Amino acid sequence: MTLVTELTSRKADTTAPLIDPLVDRWSPRAFDPNAVVDEEALRTVLEAARWAPSANNSQPWRFIVARRGTAAFTTAHDAMAGFNQVWADSAAALVINIAEIADDEGKPRPWARYDLGQAVAHLTVQAQHEGLHTHQMGGFDAAALHAAFELADNLEVVSITTIGVLGDVDALPDVLRERESAPRLRKPLAELVLLGE
Numbered sequence: 001m002t003l004v005t006e007l008t009s010r011k012a013d014t015t016a017p018l019i020d021p022l023v024d025r026w027s028p029r030a031f032d033p034n035a036v037v038d039e040e041a042l043r044t045v046l047e048a049a050r051w052a053p054s055a056n057n058s059q060p061w062r063f064i065v066a067r068r069g070t071a072a073f074t075t076a077h078d079a080m081a082g083f084n085q086v087w088a089d090s091a092a093a094l095v096i097n098i099a100e101i102a103d104d105e106g107k108p109r110p111w112a113r114y115d116l117g118q119a120v121a122h123l124t125v126q127a128q129h130e131g132l133h134t135h136q137m138g139g140f141d142a143a144a145l146h147a148a149f150e151l152a153d154n155l156e157v158v159s160i161t162t163i164g165v166l167g168d169v170d171a172l173p174d175v176l177r178e179r180e181s182a183p184r185l186r187k188p189l190a191e192l193v194l195l196g197e
């Protein structure tokens, strides 16, 4: 079995049966640089984010969607840390995840980042269901993107989600290729549940 074949399945080794998109989801760095994610698929994953729950139904998530080859994609790519730039350029699209941290009157929205994360989680699961892969990142200059996209003061750039189709892991630099085959680990449930059987 080749490395590439192995990497098409990085299923989670779960201790309870989960729905397929949760088992199948993982964060690849090898995306197909020629794959295009069509309009309908992008709309579908954003629709999944739209229907996430939020505090007081405030829906404090905003997104900038940038397909590969656009000026917005280049702007986001330029703001990334070098270790992310080397792989993220192959993704079909980037979604810049933005939290509305205060309302129009300036009243803070304390759950905004929590709600945004939940919306992004919905997006990733729906993307997996659509046969796409996602890889979120925090390694970029959020202030640079805030300025470049001329965002309002009550908006905070929190993360970027790369979306695409799995590509050839052998095209990655050595150090990243090794990471792609490292075991996927999680803490045991017993360590995460502080109280409760």
Ligand SMILES: Cc1cc2nc3c(=O)[nH]c(=O)nc-3n(C[C@H](O)[C@H](O)[C@H](O)COP(=O)(O)O)c2cc1C
Binding pocket: 025, 026, 027, 028, 084, 135, 136, 137, 138, 139, 140, 159, 184
């Ligand atoms: C908020 C956030 C920030 C992340 N930042 C980066 C990053 O800058 N670069 C990167 O390669 N991966 C990044 N990741 C991906 C995580 O490393 C990855 O989700 C984690 O190792 C678990 O792997 P899995 O998603 O394949 O299960 C980030 C993930 C999240 C949720």
